[in-house]
Amino acid sequence: MKRFLFWSAGIVAVLALAIFLAFRFSPWPMAFVITRVFASGEAESEARLARHVPPGIETQRDLAYGPGPDDRLDLSRPVDAAGPLPVIVWVHGGAWIAGSKDGVYNYLRVLAGEGYATVAVEYSTGYGSRYPTPVQQVNAALAYLAQHAEKLGLDTGRLVLAGDSAGAQIAAQVALLATDPAYAAALGIAPDFDPAMLNGVLLLSGAYDIANVDMDGDMGWFVKTVLWAYSGVRDFMEDERFLLMAVTPRVTAAFPPAFIASGNGDPLSPQAVKLAARLRDLGVRVETLFFPKGYEPAQPHEFQFNLDSAEGRQATDAMMRFVGEVVRR
Secondary structure: OOOHHHHHHHHHHHHHHHHHHHHHOOOHHHHHHHHHHHHHHHHHHHHHHHHHOOOOOEEEEEOOOOOHHHHEEEEEEEEEOOEEEEEEEEEEOOOOOOOOHHHHHHHHHHHOOOOOOEEEEEEOOOOOOOOOOOHHHHHHHHHHHHOOOHHOOEEEEEEEEEEHHHHHHHHHHHHHHHOOOHHHHHHOOOOOOOOHHHHEEEEEOOOHHHHHHOOOOHHHHHHHHHHHHHHHOOOHHHHHHHHOOOOOOOOOOOOOOOOOOOOOOOOOHHHHHOOOHHHHHOOEEEEOOOOOOOOOOOOOOOHHHHOOOOOHHHHHHHHHHHHHOOOOO
């Protein structure tokens, strides 16, 4: 019995040491936990959104836009649509290390009900995936849509690129490399699609300048974990190419018209406000939806997905008005 207890205690000690070392020398044990939390939140959101999906929406799932296992997209459209439809291409969130296109499945079917083709782009996350692969994948997905527009019934001359949370940052980065050749050259990613395709961008609850993210506050551990995992470098603030993901200080007057929204209860809201101000200073058309600091109930991160709330409906309605204007409907 004593020997059994001794060996049991030894095994527990070894496991504890292994866990300690894993968390100390790799971000992925904690990132795995974060991934599970995100998956649970996505499932709850999707369940709530299901009742808002109108009838008559068809979806083609897992169309391959590239050779990799994650190079997949979903395309939704009204079944009775006549002729090519304007397109909303959506990049999902998940702190760059989690999430999936399944987490925006029903929301994009809701938007398709407004008479659009909506595209949810999958990109690589998880262990072994790192920056700037998602940027390259969204670039490839846009190229695929342009190349197969006729077959898919798409009017890619009337296209809006969108994203939520980390997806908003990725979408903004793709829009920047498409409209600024000097930035594309610095990043080493040339646009594989005609930049004129981008009629506008929808940027929701995103982070656009990592130099201005609080890494010492209550959520500092979270920020450091996800950026370490996404960059592949523990000292990510010393990685010059990774720092190019900061969009706000690099946008130009050529950036597409933008709709930017964030909740007053979202710690990332100041990032959205600064990006909007910077674009306006450059003369870019910008429409925003922000809430006063003391607004109640405080609107959380990605509040727009809650169509059971007045604020979520307000965000979606404002967003779709913007889309209709920039694609000239």
